[in-house]
Amino acid sequence: MSDEFSPAQSTALKWLAAQRAALSADHMTIWNFHEPSWREYKSSQWYVDRLRREGFEVEQGTAGMPTAFRARWRNGAGPTIGGYAEYDAVPGQSQAPVPYRKPREGISKYAAGHTDPHSALGIGSFSGFLAAKHAMQRHGLGGTLVFFGEPAEKMCGSKPVHAAHGFYDGLDAAFSFHPHSFPALTNGCFWETSSAPYWSRIYTFTCEHPQTWQNEAAGGGVAHIHAQARAPGAIDAVCMMYMNSKMMKESMLPHSGSWTLNEFIPIAGHAAADNIAPSLSQIQYAMRAPTLAMCEAAFAVLDRNADHVAAMTHCTVTKAWITKTRAGLPNQAMAEITFANFAKLGAPQWDEAAKQFARDLQSSLGLTPMDEPFFTGLTQLTPPWEAEKAFRAQLPPWQMHYAADDYVDYTWHAPTVRLYVARPTLQSPGGGFRYPEWVRHAMGGVPACIDPMWHRAGEVIATTIIDLLTEPGHLERMRAEFNERTGGGIGGGKWVAPLLPRDFEAPIGYRWPEYVTTPRGEEFTIP
Numbered sequence: 001m002s003d004e005f006s007p008a009q010s011t012a013l014k015w016l017a018a019q020r021a022a023l024s025a026d027h028m029t030i031w032n033f034h035e036p037s038w039r040e041y042k043s044s045q046w047y048v049d050r051l052r053r054e055g056f057e058v059e060q061g062t063a064g065m066p067t068a069f070r071a072r073w074r075n076g077a078g079p080t081i082g083g084y085a086e087y088d089a090v091p092g093q094s095q096a097p098v099p100y101r102k103p104r105e106g107i108s109k110y111a112a113g114h115t116d117p118h119s120a121l122g123i124g125s126f127s128g129f130l131a132a133k134h135a136m137q138r139h140g141l142g143g144t145l146v147f148f149g150e151p152a153e154k155m156c157g158s159k160p161v162h163a164a165h166g167f168y169d170g171l172d173a174a175f176s177f178h179p180h181s182f183p184a185l186t187n188g189c190f191w192e193t194s195s196a197p198y199w200s201r202i203y204t205f206t207c208e209h210p211q212t213w214q215n216e217a218a219g220g221g222v223a224h225i226h227a228q229a230r231a232p233g234a235i236d237a238v239c240m241m242y243m244n245s246k247m248m249k250e251s252m253l254p255h256s257g258s259w260t261l262n263e264f265i266p267i268a269g270h271a272a273a274d275n276i277a278p279s280l281s282q283i284q285y286a287m288r289a290p291t292l293a294m295c296e297a298a299f300a301v302l303d304r305n306a307d308h309v310a311a312m313t314h315c316t317v318t319k320a321w322i323t324k325t326r327a328g329l330p331n332q333a334m335a336e337i338t339f340a341n342f343a344k345l346g347a348p349q350w351d352e353a354a355k356q357f358a359r360d361l362q363s364s365l366g367l368t369p370m371d372e373p374f375f376t377g378l379t380q381l382t383p384p385w386e387a388e389k390a391f392r393a394q395l396p397p398w399q400m401h402y403a404a405d406d407y408v409d410y411t412w413h414a415p416t417v418r419l420y421v422a423r424p425t426l427q428s429p430g431g432g433f434r435y436p437e438w439v440r441h442a443m444g445g446v447p448a449c450i451d452p453m454w455h456r457a458g459e460v461i462a463t464t465i466i467d468l469l470t471e472p473g474h475l476e477r478m479r480a481e482f483n484e485r486t487g488g489g490i491g492g493g494k495w496v497a498p499l500l501p502r503d504f505e506a507p508i509g510y511r512w513p514e515y516v517t518t519p520r521g522e523e524f525t526i527p
Helices: 005-017 021-031 041-053 118-139 158-164 233-252 290-314 330-347 350-366 384-394 437-444 447-470 474-487
Strands: 056-058 070-076 080-085 144-149 173-179 194-196 198-206 261-268 280-289 316-324 403-404 417-423 514-518 521-525
Touching: 005 021, 005 118, 005 447, 021 041, 021 118, 041 056, 041 070, 041 118, 041 144, 056 447, 080 118, 080 233, 080 447, 118 144, 118 447, 144 521, 158 316, 194 280, 198 233, 198 290, 233 261, 233 290, 280 290, 290 316, 330 384, 330 417, 330 447, 330 474, 350 437, 350 447, 417 447, 437 447, 447 474
Parallel strands: 080 144, 080 173, 173 417, 194 403
Antiparallel strands: 056 070, 070 144, 198 280, 198 316, 261 280, 514 521
């Protein structure tokens, strides 16, 4: 394998092979933290400490986000290459690394768990950057590596904030790695179809002056409020917002293209059943849609609904953005360069230990264990242009953006590749059978199952970084395409600026789920 690569690339690959066991343990450290969005304190600190030991200069709390960071390492003049780790887990998805349904011991079954898993996403990218750094030192390659800590990806949270605050300015290229999400793209890169915008807004209803609701309807001679007509208040407001917006959902947008609108209620009153009007409630809406115009249209309806609901319930409403991402900007040149290294390395492979765990999963579900329990596409490469054909076959001709991820904000500041590497996925027995989600989550905590994915990602990223540092023609071709697509580069006629203002304050102060320490010990809670 190494004979196909340059000496510097071979050095990076040998370093990754030597460090594989240690990096596997690192992955399990992050997997076992399993912290939810905006509250990834242990995970973020682990990366910060480790990067500093590796010689990076690290700035913590970037753009006002306590669990975000930017790390820099420079080895003389040369290109500036960016990448990132994510590390947030998803509430309600707790699963132990066992072949049957079992939440983690000692914590609520509703605690967070890694789903994609971001633990392996982060280690894959991290290992690639460390391997490239090692090769740069050994072979005297000039350039700067910039590695970001990106919290709250499940809310598409940090990257639009980093972009708005200027943290991606000056990058020459960027890497975005993700475990495979699409059967047609298990091991490869996005080509032309890319990720869609994701917008999220939170509506806060407050009943500030309940005494002015029908204040003439006093309750005889009783002075206190229990004998008065109670204002509807904030619980009624959030219920009406939820139900009426759900009712109007099918009328918000045309029935073409793929889009989703989901909601979360972090607060509904103050945990008291009383005649006192509930004074506070919140509801968050999150939308994935193929175009910015569709996002604008849907949130215009939600804004109107909120105004009317507030008036009906004797509340006021405030509206605050959680995030607004742009649509992804492809770069075929960088995808082609990255995939060329992937093709040299080949698809990841799974050993008998991984397959046996997969068979045990099938047995626990009452299925007959398979000789080859993994989806056959996991060990096959998918050229980007071939994956593109599969996307175009299932999407309307006008729809060029699908699903969502906040990596898209990198794409408007530097040529960016979206790399997919196969994650362990079980083969369906047929008949429309669908595996429960906990099956994937369990495999994410089993090194034999998950290590092949992040290790291959690290190899692809490391070898491609070295290509970009040593082959000036690659960067020139990538930049030329970027300039053409943006109408002249950053600030060009077709360039889309960050959608959040430059002084945007990250939404860290809301009552997001988190772990807290009490006299009873550590608990998972939705405050």
